[in-house]
Amino acid sequence: EPEVTQTPSHQVTQMGQEVILRCVPISNHLYFYWYRQILGQKVEFLVSFYNNEISEKSEIFDDQFSVERPDGSNFTLKIRSTKLEDSAMYFCASTRQGGTEAFFGQGTRLTVV
Amino acid sequence: GENVEQHPSTLSVQEGDSAVIKCTYSDSASNYFPWYKQELGKRPQLIIDIRSNVGEKKDQRIAVTLNKTAKHFSLHITETQPEDSAVYFCARSRYGNKLVFGAGTILRVKS
Numbered sequence: 001e002p003e004v005t006q007t008p009s010h011q012v013t014q015m016g017q018e019v020i021l022r023c024v025p026i027s028n029h030l031y032f033y034w035y036r037q038i039l040g041q042k043v044e045f046l047v048s049f050y051n052n053e054i055s056e057k058s059e060i061f062d063d064q065f066s067v068e069r070p071d072g073s074n075f076t077l078k079i080r081s082t083k084l085e086d087s088a089m090y091f092c093a094s095t096r097q098g099g100t101e102a103f104f105g106q107g108t109r110l111t112v113v
Numbered sequence: 114g115e116n117v118e119q120h121p122s123t124l125s126v127q128e129g130d131s132a133v134i135k136c137t138y139s140d141s142a143s144n145y146f147p148w149y150k151q152e153l154g155k156r157p158q159l160i161i162d163i164r165s166n167v168g169e170k171k172d173q174r175i176a177v178t179l180n181k182t183a184k185h186f187s188l189h190i191t192e193t194q195p196e197d198s199a200v201y202f203c204a205r206s207r208y209g210n211k212l213v214f215g216a217g218t219i220l221r222v223k224s
Contacts, residue, residue, distance in 0.1 A: 033212075041217075043212070045212065048211050056211055100147075100206070101147070104157055109154075
């Protein structure tokens, strides 16, 4: 069964450093998402991406965040200058055209020290 | 409002009993309501979903009910087992767009 894959599974970074989280969505899916989950809290929407552009973003997704689809398979989330409060699990998800079910990757645990 | 309110925040049941988790929303344009189970350190796993054109859906021991007029939906788990212990999240979306999640319910099934 096809699945969304994310790398790395765990990233530790120094405060102020840039990080790039990588995702490979399911190949025939057209809608891509990043969500964040701080430990012990709910899953929060960050950004949605369709047709090579951001379709919606939340208040969390400020100027420090960016997304990119550099080629036909990868979907990346970049945090330019990480803060301690960026420590969380980041999930990538994708849905197919006309679909409703979101398929989640296994997540990247980001720890900012 | 965009949020989804979920209750209770924790729920302890005896093995074999039923568990019910409830969510309310205010966005009347929402038409897709999934439920996710999340085990510690893992991704949210879709367990059942319902669309706004139906009022109830069942899959073995799990059922979901939707009252669109009152804007609430519920997850029912019957004959609970220890492996049902996890965090459960409700969510809503419009036409498969972004998911808005509830705060989660920690379910503990005591054997």
